[in-house]
Amino acid sequence: MARTRRRRVLRWVAWSVVAVLLLAVGGTLAWTQIGVMDAEDGPLADARGNPLITIDDAAEGIVLAPADGTSESGMVFIPGAKVDPWAYVPVLQGVAEQGTTVVITRPWLNLAFFDLRELDDFTSAAPEIDRWSVGGHSLGGVRACQLAADAEALVLFASYCAVDLSDTDIAVLSVSGSEDGLSTPTKIDDARDLLPADAELVQIDGASHASFGDYGPQQGDGTPTISREEMRETVTELVAPFVQG
Incomplete structure (x- = not known):
């Protein structure tokens, strides 16, 4: 019993x-x-109509490439948490215009830390390219730091590393916003010691967390004072020459 x-x-x-x-x-x-934040229709439609780039909805991700086919460098870009990958097409189109193929990934379950794929799962979209950088926005940047060992350079948008890269020789460009209410300037500064000593940190005056994508305002964020056009121009001026080496 x-x-x-x-x-x-x-x-x-x-x-x-x-x-x-x-x-x-x-x-x-x-x-x-x-709560997935969708890409805004207007900016995306404008990017789709850009005659200087091609946009391919490929298996590896959304691939932006110069229309003349002269790309010699590439960047794998990882979106922020629960942000539609298409929201980054408008802000990254200028990088493609300047000669770099950009592969915007589609993180599993809309969150980069669930996505266990390696860098070559995305670089296979353009196997002819030898020089690859990896970058990401917010949580996507945290994941990019984990993949940086397989890349030539690392680009962070409103993000910081959770792994220690200070003893590596990888080139790092960290771009943040003065009005970011999520990855605040203080948080960026507090994680500075995890980056190489020669890492380049640039704060864009007037940029918020959501200024790095076109998906509308984000809860908890600051109010941007920079225009979309100026933001895109600034990102292109900073990122395009950096990823080309």
Whole structure:
């Protein structure tokens, strides 16, 4: 009798654990799909009409390339948490115009830390290119830091590393915004010691966290005072020559 009771208790405990795990997994999956910030239609439509670049919705990601096919460098770019990858096409189009192929990834479950793919899973979109940089916005930048060992250079948009790269010789460009309410200037400064001593840190006056993509305002962010056009021009001026080496 006691043995039968113990079996029932153990069975109940086992099913309870299974139920909790299923609820946790289901809740996590649901959370990753709720609140995804979509790309704004106007800026994306303008980028699609840019005659100086091509845009390919490829298996590896969204591939931006110079229309004349003269690309000799590439950059894999990882979006921020729950941000539509297409939201980065407008701000990165200038980098492609200047001769760099850009592969914007589609993180699994819309979150970069769930995406365990390696850099070559994305660089395969343009196998003819030998020089690759890796970059990312916000959480995407944190993931980019983890992939930096396989790249020539690292580009951070409103982000910082959670791994120590201070003893590496990788070239780093960290671009942040003075009005960022999420990756604040203080947070950027506090993580500076994780980057190489010669890392280049640039703060764009008037830029907010969401200024690095075209997906609308973001909760908790500051108010940008820089125009979209000036932001894109500034990003192009900073990033294009850096990733070309």
